[in-house]
Amino acid sequence: xxxxxxxxxxxxxxxxxxxxxxxxxxxxxxxxxxxxxxxxxxxxxxxxxxxxxxxxxxxxxxxxxxxxxxxxxxxxxxxxxxxxxxxxxxxxxxxx
Amino acid sequence: xxxxxxxxxxxxxxxxxxxxxxxxxxxxxxxxxxxxxxxxxxxxxxxxxxxxxxxxxxxxxxxxxxxxxxxxxxxxxxxxxxxxxxxxxxxxxxxxxxxxxxxxxxxxxxxxxxxxxxxxxxxxxxxxxxxxxxxxxxxxxxxxxxxxxxxxxxxxxxxxxxxxxxxxxxxxxxxxxxxxxxxxxxxxxxxxxxxxxxxxxxxxxxxxxxxxxxxxxxxxxxxxxxxxxxxxxxxxxxxxxxxxxxxxxxxxxxxxxxxxxxxxxxxxxxxxxxxxxxxxxxxxxxxxxxxxxxxxxxxxxxxxxxxxxxxxxxxxxxxxxxxxxxxxxxxxx
Numbered sequence: 001x002x003x004x005x006x007x008x009x010x011x012x013x014x015x016x017x018x019x020x021x022x023x024x025x026x027x028x029x030x031x032x033x034x035x036x037x038x039x040x041x042x043x044x045x046x047x048x049x050x051x052x053x054x055x056x057x058x059x060x061x062x063x064x065x066x067x068x069x070x071x072x073x074x075x076x077x078x079x080x081x082x083x084x085x086x087x088x089x090x091x092x093x094x095x096x
Numbered sequence: 097x098x099x100x101x102x103x104x105x106x107x108x109x110x111x112x113x114x115x116x117x118x119x120x121x122x123x124x125x126x127x128x129x130x131x132x133x134x135x136x137x138x139x140x141x142x143x144x145x146x147x148x149x150x151x152x153x154x155x156x157x158x159x160x161x162x163x164x165x166x167x168x169x170x171x172x173x174x175x176x177x178x179x180x181x182x183x184x185x186x187x188x189x190x191x192x193x194x195x196x197x198x199x200x201x202x203x204x205x206x207x208x209x210x211x212x213x214x215x216x217x218x219x220x221x222x223x224x225x226x227x228x229x230x231x232x233x234x235x236x237x238x239x240x241x242x243x244x245x246x247x248x249x250x251x252x253x254x255x256x257x258x259x260x261x262x263x264x265x266x267x268x269x270x271x272x273x274x275x276x277x278x279x280x281x282x283x284x285x286x287x288x289x290x291x292x293x294x295x296x297x298x299x300x301x302x303x304x305x306x307x308x309x310x311x312x313x314x315x316x317x318x319x320x321x322x323x324x325x326x327x328x329x330x331x332x333x334x335x336x337x338x339x340x341x342x343x344x345x346x347x348x349x350x351x352x353x354x355x356x357x358x359x360x361x362x363x364x365x366x367x368x369x370x371x372x373x374x375x376x377x378x379x380x381x382x383x384x385x386x387x388x389x390x391x392x393x394x395x396x397x398x399x400x401x402x403x404x405x406x407x408x409x410x411x412x413x414x415x416x417x418x419x420x421x422x423x424x425x426x427x428x429x
Contacts, residue, residue, distance in 0.1 A: 027411055032109040040111040044149045047118045 006086045007059045019053035022061035029068040066093040101127030101401040106137035117146045121153040123418030129158025140173045147180035154184045159254040161192030162214035171221035175245035182246045190254025258287045265291025270303035281395035305399035309377040312407045322408040323379040328364045330376045332356045342375035382420035
């Protein structure tokens with residue numbers, strides 16, 4: 001499954017709280033400098049337009065967390081949101 | 097109606113500070129102030145990025161100082177920001193943080209003259225003038241910006257002591273009062289009134305900002321814990337007169353200052369008592385914070401700045417302020 005497919009499968013009702021959870025993981029991470037500059041710019045642009053809980057926003061948040069805290073993100077996706085496919089993908093992205 | 101600002105210390109990678117600024121804008125805050133210390137991320141790099149990712153919020157250095165950064169350099173940086181965000185740029189300037197200036201061997205002599213002269217030099221440059229200035233601290237032979245600033249930038253002066261407060265009220269567009277307790281604002285108010293009166297100005301033309309040490313959380317213990325390190329630094333740097341106003345003995349300040357100077361953080365933090373927290377921060381649950389803000393606003397404050405640490409979790413704290421605190425004051429107005 002690709003990231004786009006995984007995100008598309010996330011239920012609408014979970015998106016807002018998932019976005020908040022991924023944001024917390026990102027903002028609390030001490031490894032923020034690992035996020036590529038281009039991705040950071042897209043993240044800020046989406047935040048400015050209030051789009052972090054959309055499919056595009058979640059894709060960017062998942063990608064960013066994969067750079068800084070893949071294990072925390074994967075664990076939360078699986079345990080808190082029951083999103084096994086997303087969790088597996090984050091772990092795979094970490095491995096790459 | 098009171099306006100709300102928030103202070104950020106750019107000690108994290110740029111996108112985090114900018115994200116918080118974006119969140120503050122979307123949460124209805126009016127101002128973002130970014131601190132200026134050489135050992136953090138650069139204030140103007142941060143503010144330029146804030147300019148790019150925000151649309152409405154007013155922002156500026158809060159505060160820079162004329163000892164480490166010459167006022168012509170500050171004027172150039174701030175005027176450049178007006179090209180990126182017309183009508184949204186302010187400039188906060190004060191005497192600087194003594195601890196940081198000491199690290200680079202910069203002596204902050206004649207702070208009153210330095211700040212007053214810096215403001216005059218910057219005002220001239222913002223107005224597009226060629227500035228020739230001979231003061232006690234600064235001598236400017238012939239300085240002019242090679243571009244026309246988009247507008248006259250409002251200058252806010254960071255102040256705590258009587259003379260700086262009076263100066264701020266007489267020449268500034270705003271005053272950023274470094275305090276968190278109504279007793280300090282009551283004292284400041286008298287000096288501010290003296291300053292505007294001396295300058296023949298109307299008090300209503302001055303934005304009187306409470307630049308507070310603020311910490312909010314639904315869990316009181318967490319809010320207090322986050323405020324402790326900041327309160328330690330404030331107490332360690334406060335003059336005896338300020339401590340005395342709150343019934344705090346000078347040796348308490350000396351003890352904390354010594355511990356901080358020797359980087360004995362555990363000792364310094366252990367000396368921070370509930371009385372010190374109460375005197376030097378606005379800290380607690382949303383209801384407690386509303387009550388304390390109300391007391392501060394009675395002292396003539398027109399802008400309330402939620403300063404460091406903001407809360408144990410900055411994103412959450414900004415959310416709590418915008419959902420539970422600011423509506424209280426907007427609805428009341």
